[in-house]
Amino acid sequence: MLKVEDLRTRYGHIEALRGVSLEVKAGEIVTLIGANGAGKTTLLKTLCGVLSPATGRITYAGERLERRPPAQRVRRGLVLVPEGRMILRRMTVHENLLMGTYARSDLHRVADELEEVYTTFPILRERRRASASVLSGGEQQMLAIGRALMAKPRLLMLDEPSLGLAPLVVKEIFRIIGSLRQQRITILLVEQNALQALKLADRGYVMELGRIVMADTAKELLHSERLGEAYLGGSPKGSPATESAPAEPSLDGPAARAGG
Amino acid sequence: MFLEQVVNGIFLGSMYALVAIAFTLIMGIFGMLNIAVGEVFMLGAFFGMSLIMAGVPFHFALPLAMIGSGVVSLVIERLSFRPLRHAPLLVPLLSTIGFSILLQNLANIVWGTERLEFPGVAALPDLKLGSMVIPSVQFLVLGSAVALILALDLFIQRTRVGRGMRAVAENLETSSILGVEPNGIILVTFFVSGLLAGASGVFFGLTFSLIAPTIGLEVGLKGIAAMVVGGLGNMRGGIIGGLLIGITETLSVAYISASYRDVFVYSLLFLALIIRPEGILGTVQQEKGRA
Incomplete structure (x- = not known):
């Protein structure tokens, strides 16, 4: 469904992606893990079109995308739930959800998705007239996911959906992401919470310093020694030591920060 | 007398x-x-x-003049903003100052530098409230201004494009992730801005009957002052600021001296900046999404 080949993206002179190749097949949940600054967010931003790659190919549903503007990618069902949720704080919850449909041309059918999103996230229905700025971190994340679902995604990319959320909320978010598979949505999940992500995913990629350094099934990665040391327990190099606790894995990602 | 001046101030405002x-x-x-x-x-x-x-009736002349102004606003976007999209913010500011000089001189060439008489259109009787006489043209102006502001509010709050405008204003990157095409929204915004400024120009002509190419600078600065007094980036703030400045101006003309009116208007601006720098309706500016 999505094929990325030798993708390179620069910020000025800094090469944040140094030739990334990966593939996501229809129906899969693929996770991309790696420390802060590995280039995960840069990759997603390049995929959704906010950043332009210097070189490389992005093929999605048989079509080259790397020069297409973000709106056209959204229209084709390639939708990002951005890091930090990026909800529109000056709008209501309902208006935020409507913004998810902005690129769609079948606006008369929006009511169905709206109903579906409100069913998935009852709290959003309850607070639909409230300003999005008063939502808690977890509610904001639900709103960000709900908003993305309003765009009718075929491939949903999520950037650190668990960041800064309480363990119970993280669990709920992961449950919902897992349930999207039933709606035939393919998922590319970027996470620092590697253990949780790999438990959910079919396959995983590991990124370091702008490159993919490992790629395997999620099961293999979970048992990989090298990964275990860096991301799943042992002291990770160059990243906060809170990724997950060795014995009973903690669910709350790097030091809980206020969301938003 | 006082009340009459306040009412005049509201019209001007x-x-x-x-x-x-x-x-x-x-x-x-x-x-x-x-x-x-x-x-x-x-x-x-x-x-x-x-x-x-040229004989065009007012109810056609107003929208046509507004559209013409909207098109000028689009030209400003194309020549003054778009080529400088990635330049530091001060650069487009300077280029619009340059553009102002250009437009003012163009008007000098086309219409001359003398004050010209703006033809009257009112056919309605003036309104008498006790000793107060309010010319009907002022009601035409106020009514049209209120209608335009209400229409704009509805457009921004209730339509898809209006939501797009708000999204782009709040966070450019987020809006493009959601599939908003910022260029389209920017064009709509400039056009609407031109419509409103142009309408105000027609109202000014109707009210004062004399116009000259220099009125742009004069009223433009007061518009900026109104925006700052009311609260930056807030439509309702602009309305309140505009009314306050209009009332201040007419009162100072009536009770003090016409030649000192700008002193009072800009004193109001200074006062606002000292007492309430965020403006009357302003909230503290938080994130301004530019990544």
Whole structure:
């Protein structure tokens, strides 16, 4: 469904992606893990079109995308739930959800998705007239996911959906992401919470310093020694030591920060 | 007498409010002034004058003059903002100052530098309230200004494009992730800004009957002051600021001296900046999404 080949993206002179190749097949949940600054967010931003790659190919549903503007990618069902949720704080919850449909041309059918999103996230229905700025971190994340679902995604990319959320909320978010598979949505999940992500995913990629350094099934990665040391327990190099606790894995990602 | 002056101030203020909103719309998207809004206002007045003198009835002349001003605003975007999209914010500000000078001189060439008479259109009887006489043209002006502001509010709050405008103003990157095409939204915003400034120009001509190419600078600066007094980037703030400045101006003309009116208007601005720098309706500016 999505094929990325030798993708390179620069910020000025800094090469944040140094030739990334990966593939996501229809129906899969693929996770991309790696420390802060590995280039995960840069990759997603390049995929959704906010950043332009210097070189490389992005093929999605048989079509080259790397020069297409973000709106056209959204229209084709390639939708990002951005890091930090990026909800529109000056709008209501309902208006935020409507913004998810902005690129769609079948606006008369929006009511169905709206109903579906409100069913998935009852709290959003309850607070639909409230300003999005008063939502808690977890509610904001639900709103960000709900908003993305309003765009009718075929491939949903999520950037650190668990960041800064309480363990119970993280669990709920992961449950919902897992349930999207039933709606035939393919998922590319970027996470620092590697253990949780790999438990959910079919396959995983590991990124370091702008490159993919490992790629395997999620099961293999979970048992990989090298990964275990860096991301799943042992002291990770160059990243906060809170990724997950060795014995009973903690669910709350790097030091809980206020969301938003 | 006092009440009459306050009422006059409200009429004048409604024109400033329109100009303030024209500034606010662009401020919301770029976080930067488009100084040339004042000249779009001035051109609106001249378009209106030329159309009415050519025999076009007022209810067609007003929308036509507004559209003409909207098109001028689009030209400003194309030449003054778009080529400088990635330049530091001060650069487009300077280029719009340059554009203002250009537009003012163009008006000098086309219409001359002398004050010209704006033809009257009112056919309604004036309103008498006790000892107060309110010319019907003022009601025409106020009514149209209120209608325009309400229409704009509805457009921004209730339509898809209006939501897109708000999204782009709040966070450019987020809006493009959601599939908003920022270029389209920017064009709509400039056009609407031009419509409002142009309408205000026509109203100014109707009210004062005399227009000259220099009115753009004069009223433009007051529009900016109104925006700052009311609260930056806030439409309702622009309305309140515009009314306050209009009332201050008419009162100082009536009770002190016409030649010192600007002293009072800009003193109000200074006072606002000292007492409430975020503006009357302003909230502290938080994140301004530019990544």
